[in-house]
Amino acid sequence: MLKTASQSPGSLSPPRLLTSLAGLLRDWLPRQRWFAGKGRPVTDLAVLSVTELHPGCLHLLIRSGPAGPPEDCYQLILGVREHLPPRLHHAVVGRPDAGPLAGLTVYDALLDPWSAGLLLERLRTPGEMGPLRFERDARTVVPEGLPPRLLDGEQSNTSLVYGDAFILKLFRRVQYGINPDLEVPWALARVDCPRVPAPVAWFWTTEPHNATLGVLQPFLPEATDGWTLALQSLGRGENFTDESYELGRATAEVHLALAQAFGSGPPDPYDCGRLAAAMTGRLETAAHQMPELVPYVSRLKAAYAAVAARGQGRQAQRIHGDLHLGQVLRARERWFIIDFEGEPARPLDERRRVQAPIRDIAGMLRSFDYAAHSRPPWRSEWVRRCREAYCAGYAAESTWDPHAEPELLRAYETDRAVYEALYEARHRPDWLAVPMAAIARLAEES
Numbered sequence: 001m002l003k004t005a006s007q008s009p010g011s012l013s014p015p016r017l018l019t020s021l022a023g024l025l026r027d028w029l030p031r032q033r034w035f036a037g038k039g040r041p042v043t044d045l046a047v048l049s050v051t052e053l054h055p056g057c058l059h060l061l062i063r064s065g066p067a068g069p070p071e072d073c074y075q076l077i078l079g080v081r082e083h084l085p086p087r088l089h090h091a092v093v094g095r096p097d098a099g100p101l102a103g104l105t106v107y108d109a110l111l112d113p114w115s116a117g118l119l120l121e122r123l124r125t126p127g128e129m130g131p132l133r134f135e136r137d138a139r140t141v142v143p144e145g146l147p148p149r150l151l152d153g154e155q156s157n158t159s160l161v162y163g164d165a166f167i168l169k170l171f172r173r174v175q176y177g178i179n180p181d182l183e184v185p186w187a188l189a190r191v192d193c194p195r196v197p198a199p200v201a202w203f204w205t206t207e208p209h210n211a212t213l214g215v216l217q218p219f220l221p222e223a224t225d226g227w228t229l230a231l232q233s234l235g236r237g238e239n240f241t242d243e244s245y246e247l248g249r250a251t252a253e254v255h256l257a258l259a260q261a262f263g264s265g266p267p268d269p270y271d272c273g274r275l276a277a278a279m280t281g282r283l284e285t286a287a288h289q290m291p292e293l294v295p296y297v298s299r300l301k302a303a304y305a306a307v308a309a310r311g312q313g314r315q316a317q318r319i320h321g322d323l324h325l326g327q328v329l330r331a332r333e334r335w336f337i338i339d340f341e342g343e344p345a346r347p348l349d350e351r352r353r354v355q356a357p358i359r360d361i362a363g364m365l366r367s368f369d370y371a372a373h374s375r376p377p378w379r380s381e382w383v384r385r386c387r388e389a390y391c392a393g394y395a396a397e398s399t400w401d402p403h404a405e406p407e408l409l410r411a412y413e414t415d416r417a418v419y420e421a422l423y424e425a426r427h428r429p430d431w432l433a434v435p436m437a438a439i440a441r442l443a444e445e446s
């Protein structure tokens with residue numbers, strides 16, 4: 001094992017490290033699912049902070065693109081070794097030919113069980129390490145030596161499961177401030193909301209600004225996510241109505257708990273116009289980047305007029321912000337809701353604002369449509385029944401039926417479909433046809 005900074009203090013200063021890593025990262029970053037700058041050359045790389053987690057393992061915050069808000073920053077945990085064992089060959093980032101790491105092999109240390117194990121050890125023992133701060137809820141015991149495994153799946157971040165008891169989510173794209181995926185589950189735990197796993201430990205950085213970097217929470221080992229269950233139901237030609245109804249109830253329960261934890265209030269009537277303008281602005285920005293949206297723009301704008309005319313729903317409060325079938329887990333015959341980060345592409349302050357709960361409902365309704373599109377033939381009846389049941393379940397728990405506001409729902413669904421089109425174009429171009437089909441349909445109905 002190579003000794004890095006501890007062997008030669010100061011040799012791993014950010015600018016020196018960049019001379020080793022810049023070339024490698026230009027190739028490696030665009031291949032990572034979580035890298036948001038896909039399709040553009042990686043320029044202006046900077047190392048913002050470097051901390052040696054243990055000899056041969058570096059924690060880095062890097063910036064891609066120009067300095068100054070909004071900055072595109074990422075968290076990397078890189079291992080450095082003279083020789084990499086064959087079992088870690090898939091983790092290689094590259095071999096720098098310049099700077100302090102010249103001639104060594106740099107690799108993604110999260111794929112190395114040894115480094116992943118030490119990270120858990122760090123979280124078990126709160127304290128400081130350079131700019132990094134490790135904290136935990138002293139009421140939960142995290143046993144020593146739980147074996148780590150990397151979760152492989154469709155993810156915007158990177159998650160490690162420890163001994164099927166805990167899951168650590170490491171935020172890859174780092175924004176300054178507290179991440180709602182720590183803030184919200186923590187607050188919900190304080191109002192005894194049983195639908196959301198409570199944070200057990202977390203870590204954050206003070207440099208270059210305060211930012212949450214990772215959250216450990218209990219792992220639900222027997223859980224299946226809603227996306228998998230919906231696809232199974234489609235594959236078997238079954239309905240998904242009972243599950244959708246229960247999911248509607250779970251969503252309403254979490255909305256009530258969010259209102260209790262953070263407060264709620266009537267939407268500011270002057271906000272309605274601003275919200276419609278924001279939706280229109282997002283559509284125009286997206287159409288600027290995606291010419292395939294242009295033919296639909298004028299008809300979709302009509303859907304937003306409903307928001308300006310009718311207000312933004314019954315109340316404004318904290319919401320989930322990116323609710324879909326991949327964010328709900330079925331375990332012990334109950335639905336749990338995870339991942340309160342919000343839509344990763346939006347700025348953090350926007351994601352932490354109070355919003356209309358109907359936004360979450362629109363996200364889940366869009367998700368039924370996604371599932372149906374990914375298992376042909378298209379089963380419109382399956383989607384219709386899921387939508388009805390979900391809204392009925394929501395209404396049963398909250399005494400408000402989202403179906404009572406069809407124009408508002410259509411506006412939020414349109415806004416969500418536009419987000420999805422941009423997301424898929426950037427991250428999963430093969431999926432683009434799914435939101436585009438919805439956009440064509442929504443434009444037709446406007």
Ligand SMILES: Nc1ncnc2c1ncn2[C@@H]1O[C@H](COP(=O)(O)OP(=O)(O)O)[C@@H](O)[C@H]1O
Pocket residue numbers: 151153154155156157158159167169197217218219220221223225326327329338339341
């Ligand atoms: N508490 C948990 N118990 C079981 N599985 C979980 C838990 N939290 C997350 N997962 C699994 O990890 C996946 C990714 O988690 P998520 O928070 O959605 O990360 P990302 O923001 O990277 O998409 C989920 O789809 C789910 O399968």
Ligand SMILES: O=P(O)(O)O[C@H]1O[C@H](CO)[C@@H](O[C@H]2O[C@H](CO)[C@@H](O)[C@H](O)[C@H]2O)[C@H](O)[C@H]1O
Pocket residue numbers: 154155156157227322324325326327339343344363366367368370420423
């Ligand atoms: O990774 P996150 O869960 O934070 O969310 C992002 O990625 C999702 C895809 O993994 C994306 O969701 C879209 O695809 C899902 C199926 O894979 C579907 O359930 C969702 O309805 C659809 O929006 C999500 O939009 C994005 O923020």
